[in-house]
Amino acid sequence: MYxxxxxxxxxxxxxxxxxxxxxxxxxxQYEGAYRVTEGLWKEFGDRRVxxxxxxxxxxxxxxxxxxMLGLRPVVELMTINFSLLxxxxxxxxxxxxxxxxxxxxxxxxxxxxxxxxxxxxxxQHSQHLESWFAHVPGLKxxxxxxxxxxxxxxxxxxxDDNPVVFIENQLLYTSKGEVPExxxxxxxxxxxxxxxxxxxxxxxxxxxxxxxxKAAENLAKEGISVEVLDLRTLRPMDVPTIINSVKKTHxxxxxxxxxxxxxIGAQVVDFIxxxxxxxxxxxxxxxxxxxxxxxxxRELELSALPDEHKIISAVKRLLxxx
Amino acid sequence: xxxxxxxxxxxxxxxxLMRKFEEKALEMYEAGKIGGFLHLYIGQEAVASGxxxxxxxxxxxxxxxxxHGQAIARCADPRRVMAELFGKIDGVSRGRGGSMxxxxxxxxxxGGTAIVGxxxxxxxxxxxxxxxxxxxxxxLCFFGDGAVNEGAFHExxxxxxxxxxxxxxxxxxxxxxxxxxxxxxxxxxxLFRRAQCYAMEVExxxxxxxxxxxxxxxxxxxxxxxxxxxxxxxxVTYRFRGHSIADPGRYRTKEEIEEWRKRDPIEQFGKVLVSxxxxxxxxxxxxxxxxxxxxxxxxxxxxxxxxxxxxxxHEGVYA
Numbered sequence: 001m002y003x004x005x006x007x008x009x010x011x012x013x014x015x016x017x018x019x020x021x022x023x024x025x026x027x028x029q030y031e032g033a034y035r036v037t038e039g040l041w042k043e044f045g046d047r048r049v050x051x052x053x054x055x056x057x058x059x060x061x062x063x064x065x066x067x068m069l070g071l072r073p074v075v076e077l078m079t080i081n082f083s084l085l086x087x088x089x090x091x092x093x094x095x096x097x098x099x100x101x102x103x104x105x106x107x108x109x110x111x112x113x114x115x116x117x118x119x120x121x122x123x124q125h126s127q128h129l130e131s132w133f134a135h136v137p138g139l140k141x142x143x144x145x146x147x148x149x150x151x152x153x154x155x156x157x158x159x160d161d162n163p164v165v166f167i168e169n170q171l172l173y174t175s176k177g178e179v180p181e182x183x184x185x186x187x188x189x190x191x192x193x194x195x196x197x198x199x200x201x202x203x204x205x206x207x208x209x210x211x212x213x214k215a216a217e218n219l220a221k222e223g224i225s226v227e228v229l230d231l232r233t234l235r236p237m238d239v240p241t242i243i244n245s246v247k248k249t250h251x252x253x254x255x256x257x258x259x260x261x262x263x264i265g266a267q268v269v270d271f272i273x274x275x276x277x278x279x280x281x282x283x284x285x286x287x288x289x290x291x292x293x294x295x296x297x298r299e300l301e302l303s304a305l306p307d308e309h310k311i312i313s314a315v316k317r318l319l320x321x322x
Numbered sequence: 323x324x325x326x327x328x329x330x331x332x333x334x335x336x337x338x339l340m341r342k343f344e345e346k347a348l349e350m351y352e353a354g355k356i357g358g359f360l361h362l363y364i365g366q367e368a369v370a371s372g373x374x375x376x377x378x379x380x381x382x383x384x385x386x387x388x389x390h391g392q393a394i395a396r397c398a399d400p401r402r403v404m405a406e407l408f409g410k411i412d413g414v415s416r417g418r419g420g421s422m423x424x425x426x427x428x429x430x431x432x433g434g435t436a437i438v439g440x441x442x443x444x445x446x447x448x449x450x451x452x453x454x455x456x457x458x459x460x461x462l463c464f465f466g467d468g469a470v471n472e473g474a475f476h477e478x479x480x481x482x483x484x485x486x487x488x489x490x491x492x493x494x495x496x497x498x499x500x501x502x503x504x505x506x507x508x509x510x511x512x513l514f515r516r517a518q519c520y521a522m523e524v525e526x527x528x529x530x531x532x533x534x535x536x537x538x539x540x541x542x543x544x545x546x547x548x549x550x551x552x553x554x555x556x557x558v559t560y561r562f563r564g565h566s567i568a569d570p571g572r573y574r575t576k577e578e579i580e581e582w583r584k585r586d587p588i589e590q591f592g593k594v595l596v597s598x599x600x601x602x603x604x605x606x607x608x609x610x611x612x613x614x615x616x617x618x619x620x621x622x623x624x625x626x627x628x629x630x631x632x633x634x635x636h637e638g639v640y641a
């Protein structure tokens with residue numbers, strides 16, 4: 001499972017490197033709000049697995065300060081929504097200290113934060129704020145869609161010498177997938193073709209990848225061959241893999257769970273028009289969440305989210321099958 | 323331990339150097355050599371000098387954005403601080419930081435942050451790392467009176483006390499957060515009382531009297547190091563110049579500034595040194611001439627240093 005894969009990554013890296021420690025709200029004795037840190041406190045104790053008060057700004061600040069002294073903090077923010085209380089430390093400090101100091105200090109820090117919607121948690125607990133972080137030079141932003149990638153990317157993020165915002169999805173925590181026993185890393189900055197196809201490319205990340213694969217499976221029954229490209233890292237973005245896929249299929253749908261305005265897909269579209277304009281046979285469509293704060297009521301919430309039907313409609317529209 | 327004669331002379335010389343550095347920085351700013359904001363430390367020299375005198379090379383220092391004084395005291399190279407203000411490659415931050423972002427890794431000077439209160443959470447991280455690695459170090463964290471009303475201040479003090487972090491928090495209360503007097507920003511005029519509710523030892527010191535600051539600093543540094551507990555010190559001081567160069571200064575009277583100028587920390591200390599026979603008037607004049615020369619060298623160094631090459635723009639964003 002995705003959550004266990006993350007747990008294994010943390011455990012392996014903590015065993016491998018004494019400078020890695022985990023800090024956050026209820027990460028130790030409670031074993032994590034989403035049980036990602038299960039068992040770590042029992043193995044590593046208070047020194048390396050540290051519960052904090054509910055104080056997001058200083059939690060991330062501890063990470064920044066400790067990283068400046070050469071430790072490798074893994075900071076857990078309970079959800080991405082709470083990262084807004086810590087954004088000064090992430091954006092004004094973690095992202096800038098290396099550059100502002102003329103390269104003297106590096107910030108080898110991972111800030112993990114799950115996001116998710118579709119659970120009737122209301123407007124303040126259902127946001128997808130990845131574009132906020134992906135906007136900022138100095139940060140890396142990662143968002144794995146599968147247990148395999150979750151483990152390999154988290155290990156890479158911990159070993160990276162830059163501040164990495166590591167975004168997880170709450171609905172993915174129980175998703176299943178192969179995770180090898182042996183040591184492996186998934187490099188930051190590389191997209192992955194999750195399914196090969198020739199008629200159209202769906203570009204997605206995090207939970208939208210599994211929706212895209214389901215849509216692709218159903219479209220295959222109608223003779224439509226869909227390629228599914230998982231971005232995996234949002235910053236730096238793997239432009240060559242995107243462009244190669246566009247050159248092959250000539251049509252693109254971007255599926256993202258964030259809002260449409262200035263969302264991740266807008267950046268993807270810009271790269272494609274810049275580097276593959278002549279290869280496009282149709283405009284690029286984006287399937288996003290609706291441009292509203294998330295409503296609580298079940299049916300309203302579902303209607304605000306991307307779903308398989310919306311993806312299939314976009315694909316068919318681009319292929320002229322409306 | 324009482325200050326030795328040489329300590330006193332060194333501290334006096336350093337304070338004069340800070341003052342002359344800032345006066346020259348203002349001149350260079352007006353000459354168009356320095357851009358952006360310039361927050362001068364003039365009037366507050368006793369605070370940085372006193373606390374820096376009391377620490378060891380293995381200790382860490384975090385400043386805010388009025389940190390030229392701390393940087394000069396810690397880095398001991400006004401040439402590279404001046405070069406930074408000039409935006410030159412030989413600046414302490416290679417011209418990428420500027421006045422508000424002075425860093426020196428070798429001297430454990432961790433900046434230089436221009437977000438009010440932003441250094442306190444980082445100090446908590448430094449304190450955490452010191453304990454994690456069992457270093458015999460402490461962290462000095464300087465900030466102004468404005469910071470005490472930021473959320474980061476309260477989160478950081480709470481955590482520092484809860485986790486027994488070896489941090490000396492130094493609140494330089496210069497009476498104004500930009501143009502807003504402390505009494506218009508805080509219902510408690512004694513800012514050290516803000517820290518008391520976090521079960522933290524607090525102290526208050528006359529920040530215009532460098533001997534008082536040294537005495538306080540020495541005692542606090544020793545206690546933080548031995549007890550591995552944070553202490554909060556409020557140093558009451560005054561900036562003789564505006565918040566920044568752009569400050570029209572309408573929020574305080576000339577009379578008020580004149581009253582504080584009578585307590586000029588450098589003049590006061592100079593008088594003490596002469597009256598007790600540590601320095602003669604000639605020696606005071608010699609220190610002035612010597613520091614003038616150092617500052618002229620700093621300007622020459624900054625002038626001669628190359629600009630960062632345009633092609634280096636993207637260097638250093640990522641490791």
